Amino acid sequence: MKNFELVKKNGNARLGKLITAHGVVNTPCFIPDATLAAVKTLSISDLHDINMEIILGNTYHLIIRPGMEIINNAGGLHKFMNWNGPILTDSGGFQVFSLGKIRKITEEGATFRDHLSGNKITLTPEKSIQIQKILGSDIMMTLDECVDANRDYKYFKKSVDMTLRWEERGLKEARNGKIGNNSGQQIFGIIQGGKFEDLRRYSLLKTTQMDFDGFAIGGVSVGESREDKYNVLSWIAPLMPADKPRYLMGLGYPEEIIEGVKRGIDIFDCVIPTRNARHGQLFTNLQLNSFEDYKYDILKIKNSKYKNDFSLVDETCDCYTCKNHTKAYLHHLLNINEILGMRLMTLHNLRFYMRLMERCREII
């Protein structure tokens, strides 16, 4: 089944449609984290209200809570959380590397202790796919090794080859005919190689020779400089298969997303809008005239200058928060640690990111 429709190009930037078993997503798109089967603070109807089309579940977190038995009994993640739109799940690899206590990586896979109970978990390329079949996500990610940006060329070279072998195993498991809680699952491969152009090109070549439904650029949110990130994007994004969706994992700030769109990326995800919202950091005053001419502001609502500021949060925004509440009110809600405050700010930041993507699509 064709899973990507290219509608229009503008330079390297692509306007398209990502087609999944749970609906079509307009690209370029941004995916918010629903780490533990909920976009923190928001209901499903809130997500619909801000035109959210797709969400991301974290395999590592969901293994631990609520656990696969419960999600399987529910009939998959869609039914468990009552979200009927597309879901992308990660492989668990990134969280293993960033959160797992004591981890050991071998050719077989990754063994680690979970951050809550300390229980030992082994995640292999096959196991990751088996879990994602139970989750029933629309897009599964293959297990890869995420490498700290500070490791040397030699380590990266070895790692890229192991990830390629893991990808073959993951792909084989995905295509083995066994169906979990979603018969229309896709699987994406991941291009690694750090900041090294030859390794990235090698990984791109080898990964795209495999029968994946889409391709992702991994390892750009683990410590690289912004220049390194943009270099990787410039080398790789335009060479990724034109007929398949292209996903940049784990980025980022609005300017990083714009730079990604410009270079031909279709899909983004990041914790920034939701996590920053809960800490009182709001993205405001979006002005995106072209991929070269854009600006926005960051408003730190806890700043005492907002205590008596009865203007709306962001005059340029159409979200519920901005249509109804003042900076002074949000400042007060954050000050008293009121849940409603975190929710109103999450809603705003995600709507900001949705508007950012809408503007990107208009420009293309």
Next chain:
Amino acid sequence: MKNFELVKKNGNARLGKLITAHGVVNTPCFIPDATLAAVKTLSISDLHDINMEIILGNTYHLIIRPGMEIINNAGGLHKFMNWNGPILTDSGGFQVFSLGKIRKITEEGATFRDHLSGNKITLTPEKSIQIQKILGSDIMMTLDECVDANRDYKYFKKSVDMTLRWEERGLKEARNGKIGNNSGQQIFGIIQGGKFEDLRRYSLLKTTQMDFDGFAIGGVSVGESREDKYNVLSWIAPLMPADKPRYLMGLGYPEEIIEGVKRGIDIFDCVIPTRNARHGQLFTNLQLNSFEDYKYDILKIKNSKYKNDFSLVDETCDCYTCKNHTKAYLHHLLNINEILGMRLMTLHNLRFYMRLMERCREII
């Protein structure tokens, strides 16, 4: 201005309309706590969705955060929180007695240290009204002394007389022609006297001789037995002026509300539905056939038996939570301390209370 319309009586129970400067409330009604200028976890649109008609602000908490200067700059509490419906504010008295560190009560008023900064605050009957004028609530409550149920008759007798003198002072301040942020404010008097019938009757007689817009029964949520509460209600409620609204302060569980309605109470408020929701206690399966024949269940969602229970939270409920989510999902959300979980449960419990009041009105 007439502020209460009696539509129908059934025994002592009254169907009516409470008329305020910000709209009409169908009675008997229940008022949720918006202690710090927000019903914890819920947005204004959530409140509208469950047909909430009136909310309660706590003077004591609002003095401390955000403080009167900010609320006055906003133009009052309605504008500060963007709630355009009726608001009732308490006098601060109850919180002073239940929360204030080190308090001293004299004829002049109550002096105490706030529970956050430890700052000294003096609340007199006049000051309480001045503050409530700034808040701009539709219904102000006069300052009274809340007495612990375990104090003796002698203490109560003295206290009732002081409260009567405080009420005269509060009423005078309310009617002094100075207008705050709402030109249509009403003021209610409060009947005290503990579990002592003669003191209650005396307080009723004296309080109702004053020109209040409505009358409340106070001091029934500070340690009395349920029998004592019902006795007070039986003695006093039917004798309260028929042409004025009758408010039972701080109660209660559904059966307490039903018993209050039966005895002629029009207005209730309580933290139970919202606070219990945040701790995972849900009110379910309401069956209210008459004021004598009713039942409901309490569901403790944290119980591990709900881990794998994929039935809806309450089949008999029409709220967003019950139309969309299973017990297993709510169990999971509480288990991970997810804000969305507290919000979905608050929404359900308040809708339960709204349905309870709707059923009471239908029965009358």
